Amino acid sequence: xxxxxxxKSILFCILFVCMLIPLTYMMRTGGVIKDIxxxxxxxxxxxxxxxxxxSSPVYPCxxxxxxxxxxxxxxYPLASNVQRPKAAIHLVEEALKTQSPELFIFEMRMFTYTDxxxxxxxxYTRGVTDNMKYSLNRIRTINDxxxxxxxxxxxxxDIIKYxxxxxxxxxxxxxxxxxxxxPNSMKGYWVKEQxxxxxxxxxxxxxxxxxxxxEQEEVLKELLEYLSAHxxxxxxxxTPTDSTYDExxxxxxxxxxxxxxxxxxxxxxxxxxxxGIDFSTDFYDGGGHTNSLGSGKCTAFLAEYLIETxxxxxxxxxxxxxxxxxxxxxxxxKTEQAKKVIEEKIETGNYDGEAGE
Amino acid sequence: MTREEVFERLNKxxxxxxxxxxxxxxxxxxxxxxxxxDSLEHINLVAAVEQEFGMKFTMGQVVTMKNVGEMVDIIxxx
Amino acid sequence: xxxxxFYFLCFVAVLFAVxxxxxxxxxxxxxxxxxxGYFLTAGSxxxxxxPAVTITIIYGAALYIDRVKEQKxxxxxxxxxxxxxxxxxxxxxxxxxxxxxxxxIAMRLFPGSSLLKTVHAAAPLGISFYTLSLLxxxxxxxxxxGKPQKNFLKFALFGFYFPxxxxxxxxxxxxxxxxxxxxxxxxxxxxxxxxxRMLWGFFKKLVIAERLAVVxxxxxGDTDTYRGFYIVIAAIGFAFQLYADFSGxxxxxxxxxxxxxxSLAENFDRPFFSKSIQxxxxxxxxxxxxxxKDYLFxxxxxxxxxxxxxxxxxxxxxxKWGKKLATFAAxxxxxxxxxxxxxxxxxxxxxxxxIHWAYIVLGxxxxxxxxxxxxxxxxTDNTKWFTVWQQxxxxxxxxxxxxxxxxxxxxxGLHSYRQMFADFNPEIFWNGSLLSLGLNGIELVITxxxxxxxxxxxxxxxxxxxxxxLSAMPxxxxxxxxxxxxxxxxxxxxxxxxxxxxxxxxxxx
Numbered sequence: 001x002x003x004x005x006x007x008k009s010i011l012f013c014i015l016f017v018c019m020l021i022p023l024t025y026m027m028r029t030g031g032v033i034k035d036i037x038x039x040x041x042x043x044x045x046x047x048x049x050x051x052x053x054x055s056s057p058v059y060p061c062x063x064x065x066x067x068x069x070x071x072x073x074x075x076y077p078l079a080s081n082v083q084r085p086k087a088a089i090h091l092v093e094e095a096l097k098t099q100s101p102e103l104f105i106f107e108m109r110m111f112t113y114t115d116x117x118x119x120x121x122x123x124y125t126r127g128v129t130d131n132m133k134y135s136l137n138r139i140r141t142i143n144d145x146x147x148x149x150x151x152x153x154x155x156x157x158d159i160i161k162y163x164x165x166x167x168x169x170x171x172x173x174x175x176x177x178x179x180x181x182x183p184n185s186m187k188g189y190w191v192k193e194q195x196x197x198x199x200x201x202x203x204x205x206x207x208x209x210x211x212x213x214x215e216q217e218e219v220l221k222e223l224l225e226y227l228s229a230h231x232x233x234x235x236x237x238x239t240p241t242d243s244t245y246d247e248x249x250x251x252x253x254x255x256x257x258x259x260x261x262x263x264x265x266x267x268x269x270x271x272x273x274x275x276g277i278d279f280s281t282d283f284y285d286g287g288g289h290t291n292s293l294g295s296g297k298c299t300a301f302l303a304e305y306l307i308e309t310x311x312x313x314x315x316x317x318x319x320x321x322x323x324x325x326x327x328x329x330x331x332x333x334k335t336e337q338a339k340k341v342i343e344e345k346i347e348t349g350n351y352d353g354e355a356g357e
Numbered sequence: 358m359t360r361e362e363v364f365e366r367l368n369k370x371x372x373x374x375x376x377x378x379x380x381x382x383x384x385x386x387x388x389x390x391x392x393x394x395d396s397l398e399h400i401n402l403v404a405a406v407e408q409e410f411g412m413k414f415t416m417g418q419v420v421t422m423k424n425v426g427e428m429v430d431i432i433x434x435x
Numbered sequence: 436x437x438x439x440x441f442y443f444l445c446f447v448a449v450l451f452a453v454x455x456x457x458x459x460x461x462x463x464x465x466x467x468x469x470x471x472g473y474f475l476t477a478g479s480x481x482x483x484x485x486p487a488v489t490i491t492i493i494y495g496a497a498l499y500i501d502r503v504k505e506q507k508x509x510x511x512x513x514x515x516x517x518x519x520x521x522x523x524x525x526x527x528x529x530x531x532x533x534x535x536x537x538x539x540i541a542m543r544l545f546p547g548s549s550l551l552k553t554v555h556a557a558a559p560l561g562i563s564f565y566t567l568s569l570l571x572x573x574x575x576x577x578x579x580x581g582k583p584q585k586n587f588l589k590f591a592l593f594g595f596y597f598p599x600x601x602x603x604x605x606x607x608x609x610x611x612x613x614x615x616x617x618x619x620x621x622x623x624x625x626x627x628x629x630x631x632r633m634l635w636g637f638f639k640k641l642v643i644a645e646r647l648a649v650v651x652x653x654x655x656g657d658t659d660t661y662r663g664f665y666i667v668i669a670a671i672g673f674a675f676q677l678y679a680d681f682s683g684x685x686x687x688x689x690x691x692x693x694x695x696x697x698s699l700a701e702n703f704d705r706p707f708f709s710k711s712i713q714x715x716x717x718x719x720x721x722x723x724x725x726x727x728k729d730y731l732f733x734x735x736x737x738x739x740x741x742x743x744x745x746x747x748x749x750x751x752x753x754x755k756w757g758k759k760l761a762t763f764a765a766x767x768x769x770x771x772x773x774x775x776x777x778x779x780x781x782x783x784x785x786x787x788x789x790i791h792w793a794y795i796v797l798g799x800x801x802x803x804x805x806x807x808x809x810x811x812x813x814x815t816d817n818t819k820w821f822t823v824w825q826q827x828x829x830x831x832x833x834x835x836x837x838x839x840x841x842x843x844x845x846x847x848g849l850h851s852y853r854q855m856f857a858d859f860n861p862e863i864f865w866n867g868s869l870l871s872l873g874l875n876g877i878e879l880v881i882t883x884x885x886x887x888x889x890x891x892x893x894x895x896x897x898x899x900x901x902x903x904x905l906s907a908m909p910x911x912x913x914x915x916x917x918x919x920x921x922x923x924x925x926x927x928x929x930x931x932x933x934x935x936x937x938x939x940x941x942x943x944x
Contacts, residue, residue, distance in 0.1 A: 001621055001623045002623070005623045008910075012914065012917075015914075015918075016918070016921065019918070019922070020925075023922070027926075150442075153441050153442075154441075154931065154932055157441075159925060160441070160930070160931040160932070161931055161932055163925055163926045163928070163931065164931075166926040166927070167877060395713055395717075396728045396732060396733075397762060397766075399733075400732075400733060400736040400737065401758075403737075404737075415578060415579070416578045416733065416734060416737065417575070417578030417579050417580040419733055419737070420578065420580065420729045420733060421580050
């Protein structure tokens with residue numbers, strides 16, 4: 001083979017990879033989680049103060065724009081549905097590539113579930129792996145989250161899974177994500193204007209502890225040791241939900257565990273009164289995830305807690321954060337709208353379904 | 358028997374088997390050159406040639422003969 | 436390891452790298468190891484004993500037949516080996532056929548009698564292919580067309596050569612011997628041509644065949660609902676599916692072999708442009724036709740039994756008809772064998788065998804009638820229109836026979852035909868029914884487009900090889916076309932989680 005031929009072949013392959021990567025990015029299934037991650041990657045370096053890692057309660061409940069507008073620090077979620085606890089440490093590493101946050105928040109609901117349950121549908125695992133940019137960290141994440149070695153290649157080369165989506169390439173949402181960066185106007189927060197009333201058991205009397213599944217305890221240990229070793233500040237929390245008694249016991253267990261490492265654990269269910277949470281109006285699914293009403297209350301409470309407990313800056317007025325001002329304005333507008341919609345549904349009894357559906 | 362003689366006699370056989378008086382075969386004639394010369398006719402042709410020249414082709418020769426020239430070679434060898 | 440799977444591609448990539456880094460002398464042994472390795476991934480490890488035993492027996496038999504001069508001894512050994520191979524095939528692939536037939540008869544004649552249970556014997560990969568390649572070699576030695584291979588490892592490579600073990604082409608030893616054992620220096624031209632051919636094979640298999648399969652499977656999966664013209668669509672669709680699947684697989688393995696510097700015989704030559712059934716079988720599964728012609732048909736026609744039969748027929752029915760009838764009888768055996776090779780089931784014996792015999796016989800017997808029809812229609816041979824008519828007619832006849840090939844059984848095939856005539860529903864073509872066969876509007880359009888691409892490529896290939904045309908193009912355009920093909924396969928291919936592993940239809944043979 002002559003030098004010219006070798007050069008041509010290598011160039012052909014390089015061009016192929018250069019085309020494949022953005023095409024894959026564009027073809028990954030669009031939706032809430034993709035928007036959250038592409039939005040995160042689009043944020044300018046070292047502008048995010050709080051990174052919120054966890055599962056589906058995070059992005060409809062804890063509002064970055066609200067925290068910015070009312071308290072002046074920036075908070076962005078790196079959350080996905082049924083996010084496996086094992087992913088957390090890798091997401092921390094991913095975030096640290098471009099950001100240097102003051103604080104990492106870990107939403108802990110999924111730590112009470114078993115891996116078996118969460119791996120019944122690998123779509124949840126892909127919610128993390130297939131929303132990361134290509135990197136060594138992504139490879140490590142895949143190796144950690146996909147136990148079956150023979151299956152990993154469909155994750156490394158996720159085009160194998162998403163190639164069917166080629167038709168969606170005409171959608172602006174898709175083709176704009178060619179570099180996996182697409183600014184998200186509300187900084188990863190999602191306004192939910194649905195409401196389903198529910199009832200929550202009174203958890204105040206539950207003081208027993210129940211161990212979380214062994215595999216998650218190991219993960220928690222590893223995470224805590226990693227955070228300690230790297231001197232990373234962290235807050236572990238559980239958002240207000242209609243937990244079962246067992247879930248509450250496991251939450252108590254986690255609180256002990258986390259605090260034994262010197263980290264803070266905020267069980268928001270213990271502050272339902274202070275938050276003012278109302279299970280008949282504040283949830284879009286009867287008690288699992290908050291809607292816009294519930295979100296406002298939770299975020300306000302959390303922001304106060306964060307300012308008291310941690311050293312967070314107030315960057316309001318700085319020109320570099322103009323996009324956050326816009327986000328706050330949009331948040332105000334959309335929240336106002338959602339409030340009206342929710343209140344009307346409550347008044348007319350036209351709920352979005354029954355609790356437990 | 359000279360090569361030309363063989364070709365003359367072969368022409369007769371070919372014309373008879375394929376029912377076409379215009380056929381003239383040369384060294385390089387193959388089955389592609391004559392319509393109807395498929396595997397079936399090939400056997401009939403071989404049988405007719407064997408009868409004409411009073412000889413027998415081996416199975417191997419039947420299978421590997423590439424053109425009329427080779428056929429003539431084999432005939433002359435017998 | 437399916438040849439369209441990710442792991443197979445990895446296997447091939449590693450294979451290429453090691454192959455061309457090795458010194459020429461070690462390339463052959465390496466290929467042998469790779470072939471055995473590939474074989475072992477295809478099923479239970481013990482199955483490799485089958486080809487191993489067959490290879491050893493034939494290796495030994497060939498040396499013996501070459502050394503010994505006594506015709507009787509040679510013939511005996513040859514016959515024993517052939518019988519052994521046939522028994523092996525029968526036991527592994529055809530015993531259920533016998534059992535089914537016995538059961539069918541028993542049920543009719545002696546209702547209530549106990550039926551035989553079918554046997555489930557796992558057959559080794561490619562047994563129908565490698566057996567023929569090996570027997571062909573032995574026949575060649577017997578007929579003194581070729582010399583036996585004295586080196587056992589070299590011979591083993593011929594028997595195990597993995598690109599052909601999945602679904603052919605059937606090898607002719609004297610044609611591959613040179614290239615198989617020669618050292619191969621990296622040849623950029625051959626290598627890139629080979630890769631391009633593989634790409635085209637992937638396109639045919641994953642984009643065309645698998646897409647058509649969706650519609651075909653839906654219709655054949657429920658012929659009670661999908662009747663009338665639906666069956667016509669399925670029959671024609673399946674003809675294209677089978678072609679794209681089988682020839683696509685050939686493109687992949689021939690391309691792969693070419694990239695290794697080893698040329699293999701073609702198995703397809705744009706078969707749907709054939710003007711007659713006879714021509715079709717010279718352009719479809721070419722190596723099977725060639726093998727049966729050389730080693731079954733010719734010996735049959737030159738056998739004493741046949742010569743006697745021909746003489747008897749000539750006496751009874753006159754020269755012309757006597758010859759014809761005897762030929763029909765010989766052809767019957769040939770076509771029975773073609774059908775049988777595909778499988779021990781009536782649907783194969785009929786669908787890929789005797790139906791074609793019937794076509795040919797009817798063509799011959801009805802010749803005066805066809806001549807009259809042609810005159811009545813004022814049709815002249817060799818005009819463009821007549822050629823097109825011949826091609827369409829041949830295509831339809833072939834598609835009709837494939838209905839049985841595709842059906843789960845011969846009776847199932849008959850049922851499909853009953854359903855075809857059970858309803859007259861041309862409205863399905865314009866009332867949107869075609870959209871509920873598993874492919875939506877866009878997918879159907881793509882199906883049509885890729886079929887047109889296939890047609891265009893086939894027509895272009897008549898004059899000049901596509902790859903030669905590509906080489907002649909400026910590099911920019913060539914790369915654009917290659918990238919289109921490559922990304923075409925990646926995006927439009929039916930593969931990945933959510934799809935059943937795209938097994939090749941001919942892999943079970």
